[in-house]
Amino acid sequence: MENTSVKEPMVHTGSTNPVNSAFASHFAKSMFLTVSGLVILSFVATRMFTHVDLNLYGYMVGTVVFLAGFFYRFISWGERPPTKILIKKGLKLLFRRSTLKTSVEHLATYRFIWNRGVYRWTQHLLIGWGCVLAILVTFPLVFGWMYFTMEESGYYTIVALGMNVMTVPADGIIAFLSYNALNISAIMVIAGVCMALYRRLKNMQARAEQTFMYDFMPLYLLLFVSITGLLLTFINVFLHGNGHYVMSLIHQYSVIVTLIYLPFGKLAHIPFRPVSVFARNYREHYGKESMKECKVCGTEFVSTEQSNDVINVLGQNDLEFDMKDGFNLAELCLPCRRKYRISKFSGFATHEVPIKEANQDAKG
């Protein structure tokens, strides 16, 4: 078993572990554990399946299909040599003191997008947090992790994971926010998507690069989901529920299609983005440990660990940049590497002239 598991790339090396050898592949294991986890959580939360909202079962099926796509995409992505290294070392460095701050900046406040422009930050904040809010409300409802009961007239009891969390007046503020959480998130997403669409129509830079399938379709999907969701509220409030069933099916389909698409297109950055925290930790940790000095000018330009990792990854891709001058190109700082190339073109050792590169930044 141990021999075959080494050759089988999908099975990880810890496969003496009986749990790992029970599964044919990493994919099968992830799928099994996640779906089992969902079922067990639902079993507990719905008090042995007595409070399942079967109106939402389409979303359950959609979620399982989404998980299959997600694990397929994520695992094949994680098998790439550079990704594998980053995930492995990132997990090891997860408990650094700066992780929390980095995570908040990268995943919650999007500070780096602020630096790309306030308009882009606003639209991303609206879309991002609108979606997160919607997900935090929808999936607990779908799997019965959260539901409402009314034991006493006029008071709702919020039940989370099978436990009565609090009883709130049905016309109170908490109840109001609970009923309208999805309406609020829909308005956030619609506002954000409209800003994004406006930018894509007006901004010459965006217009130069965008394509319909990659850049517009995810926006239209989100817009469709949000509008059909809001229409459900509209139908209930203003049309006495006329057309509710048709619209709820349309909404359900739109959500499921978006979910299935999510791991493959532009929206895939949602589940993959946390790796940027790994990358920051990786650079900070190994940067403190030891820095690599440029073989030509002696400037410290990258951590020794990262330099070695990159050389290693390139080696796995049959890319070797060992020079006759006795160094690997990844061991030169960037200006020296560029000057070294000029020296290869001209025959004169430009990189050995101790002068800083000048006039390289044109002001646009």
Add this chain to the structure above:
Amino acid sequence: MTKRRLFLELENCIGCRSCLAACTQCGGHEQRNRNYVYDVNPLVNRQTMPLMCLHCVDPACARSCPAQAIQIHETGAVLSALTEKCIGCQNCTIACPYGIPKFDEEQNLMYKCDLCIDRTKDDIPPMCASVCPSNTLQWLTEEEIEEKQQRHDLGNDKWVTSMPYLEGETNVKINLPGILEGTTKLF
């Protein structure tokens, strides 16, 4: 449609840095240039040479990217990092054998020459080649590059387009300076 390539005749460069200025004006470049112009022997003479992404057929930057943020266009251009995918690890800057990718710490984003893909995908020359006043940067068909090769072919293996002086096959073709080849320049 004829497929043309960027072609560099390095010794023509007069160091005017028009290519840098033009680069800033390309759609998607956010007013920042992604190419370089170097003094070959700065303390002795004024010879300069441009350096830009050579758009490797097997790009080290994309191979080293953990996020698959560096995509290769069907024309062969190696594109700048996708803004939503780039995780800011800077592997690409370490991997590139020519030191081309730039990194913006504030935006946590790598950016590099994308061969002005909005132009070159329709066979319009990239900004740098459009403005180059000295024919250092040219936008040529395969036949024109072949013709140049024959004109300079000295039969002594001195002509090179990309190999063996580069680290791998590239989509941008380069010729070595005619001075080194012992020929007189024919513009």
